[in-house]
Amino acid sequence: MNSIVDNPVYGDELQFIQLRQKGQSKTAYRTTAQAQIGQTYEIVIYYENSAAPNKEAARDVRVGVSYPEVVNGAAAVQAMITSTNTTPKAVWSFVGIDVGSGTFASLAPVDGSAVLHTNGEMEGRKLKVKDLVSRQGALVGCDQLNGIISGESRCSGYITFDVRVDEIPRPNFTVTALGNPGSSSSDLTKTPAIKVGNEIRFRVEYKNVGNIQQDNVTVSASGLDSDFSAVPSSMGIRNSKTVAEHPNEKYVPLSRNPAIERVNIGSYAPGGNCFITFTMKTSDSGKFSYDKGERFAWIKFKVETEAGWKEDTVTVVIFGPQQKVITPGP
Template identity: 30%
Template sequence: MFRFKAVARGNSKQINIFGDNRGEIDATTINLLYGYVQPKNIAIMALVAAIIAGGIIWGITRPSDSVDSLAVAYGSASTDGWGPDRITYSNGERPEYSKAPQTLNSVTDNPMHGDERNFFQIREAGGNHHWGDSVELQPGREYELSIFYANNTADKAIDFVRTRVQHPRTIKHKDAKVHKATAFVTAAQTVPAEVWDTVDLVNNTNGDITLLYKEGSARVTGNRDRTRPVEPSELFGAGTLVGVAEQPGTIPPGGDGFGTVVFTLKSVAPGFTFESAVQPGTTGNDFRTIIEAPHGSQVRVRLTYFNHGTTVQRKVTLKALFTESVQFVPHSAVLINANHRSGVQLKDGIANGGVQIGDYSPKTNAALYFTAFVYGPPCSQISLKSTIATPNGDSYDTVLVRISGQNC
C-alpha cells in the first residue's frame, strides 16, 4: 500500500494522498510519482497522481495542538511493534535509485533475516536460545540484543546511516509487566528518514529488575566488514555510524548492503527496598500512604531505604518531585542512619535535583524526613512522588494527600 503523509507539529496542515478507493497505488505509479517529486513539479505530480490512480482522495486536516508526530513519509506507526508504515519490496525486486527513493529495512523476505521491518530482536545470552521479539527477564542473567540494517536500493549507497537504542533502565514490577526497548535506524536521504522496531521486556518477578550495559559488548559487523567495537555513549545517545569500516555511516548497495549491531544487557535485582509515607502535621508518628489534610497545612513525609542485597550501594540519592500544589519547607530535611542516629539536617537538595545520603553496606538502612505545605481545592488529591537512585538500580514510591472538604 502506498501512502504519503506529511506531518508537522502544532497547527501545521496535514496532507494525505491515497490511491484508488482502497487507498492503493501500484509500484509503477510510485516510481512515476517519485520522478516528479521536485519543488518545481508539485503541480505536475498531483496531476499525474490523479490521472493514473483515479479516485484520489485529498484529505487536508489540521491536527490539534496536542498532536506531536514525527515528520515521516509513507505512513504512520504500525501495530506490529515496528514503524513507520512504508513501501515494501520482495528480495528480488529491489528498486533502482532512478526509479524509487532510497529505503532502509523494507524487504519482507530477506533470505538471511526474513521481514526486515522486524529488525530488532533479543535472546538470553549463552546456550542455544532463539532470537525473538520478547524475553522474560530473570535477575542475574544476560541478554543479547541485535539490530539488523539493510540498504534496499539496488544501485546506490546510503550515507550517514546511524542506529541508536532506547531502553528503560529499571523494569518495575509495580507497573505494567511488559516494557519496551526500541531501536532506530536513520539516514538523511532515505524515505522514511527513520525506521524503528521494538522488543518486549517482561518482568514477572516480585521485584524490580535493572538492565545494565555490559562493558565492551557492543559491536557492529557488515557483510564485507570486520567486526569493530561501538561506543555505548553513541549507541544509547544520538546514534552510532554503521556500515563499512573505511567509510563509517555508508552502506553499499546490493548484496553487501547490510550489517548487524549486537550488544548485551545484564539483568540485576536492585537489592534494596524504598518506601514513602506521609502524616498530617509535623509531630507524632502516624505515617500512612494516604492521608487527609486541610488546604494550606503542613504534612511530614518519610522516605525509608534498606539495603537487603549483598554489596555496598554507593552514592544513594533521594529526590522528591513536587507539583505546584506542594511547597517544600526550607531546612526541614533530616537524615537518620547508622552515623546519625539522632538525625542530621540536610541541605535543601531534596526539592531541587536530589540529595546524596551516602554509601550503605548490606543490611543497613536510612530514613529521610521533610515537611511541605499542601494546597488545593476541597476534595482534590495531591500525589507526592519520591525517587531513589543507586548504581544497582532506581525506584520510586508515591503517597496521596486529599485536601479536606465537606461531602468528599
C-alpha cells in the first residue's frame, strides 16, 4: 500500500496525510500548519494499492488517525493504513500542528465530516469519525465498504475529515500583596516598617492569568492579631467595573473588610484584575513598654477561586514607641 513516490496525480504516496484550513479550497494541502485556536482544519488521507491490477487485491484495508489528547505547543497527527495481506501490513505518515509556544489545545474531530472519495461505487460515502479515530481504524473499499482495494486506479481514493482546534481551559491567577505606612503607592513594599500606634495600608491584587473566566473570587487576610484594629471606612476596591462606573474615583468604598471576613470580589475574565485596599492601626498591648527590640507580623492574604487558592505574605516590622524605625532592605 502507498509505495509509489512519484504518483502522477498525488505525488509522494509515502506522505499520504496532509491538511489545510477549512474553507481554503484554493490553498494547497500541506504537511504542517500554524494552527489558530477556534479554527477548523481539513485533513486528507490518500490510499492506493500499488500492486499491478492483475495481482491479488489488498484485503481488510483500514485507515486510522491518532493524535495526542493535549497539544502542548506542537504535535503530530498520525495516519495509518493497514491491510492483512500486504507487505508491509501497515504504513504510517504524519502532519504537524503548531498552536504556539505556551498554548495548550485539544483536537476535536467534527462528527459527520468524514467522507470517502473514490472512482468506485463508494464515492461520497460517509464514514463514522469515531471509527476513523479508533484503534482499529475505518474500513474502506472500492465498490463496497468491505476493505477490498484492488490495484485498479479507480479503486485508489482518499478520505477527508475536519478537525477543530480548541484551547484547553486552564484556570490560573496571581496574588500580589504589599503594605506601606504612608499614602504613596511608591512606598508599597513586601516588608513595611512602622512604629507601634501608627497605621499601615495594605493592597492586594488578584489577576486572572488563565484562559477562562473565574467566578466567585474571594479575598481574606490572616495574621492580624489583637494588636491590629481596622480603620473605619478605609476599605476600597478597584476593577474594570468600578473604573467604568466611577471614573473619577481611584477606589470605590467597600463595606466589608478582608481582615475580618472573606470578601467576594466577583467574576473576572482572562486578563482581568482587581485591587483591594484597607488600613489597619497597630496598638501597644504592653508589648512595647520597653524601648528595644522589634517584632514581626506575618500577614497572609488568601485569594480563593473555584479552581483553587493562592496566598501572598506581607511581613510587617513593628518598632517600639521610643525606637527609630528602620526600613528593612530588599
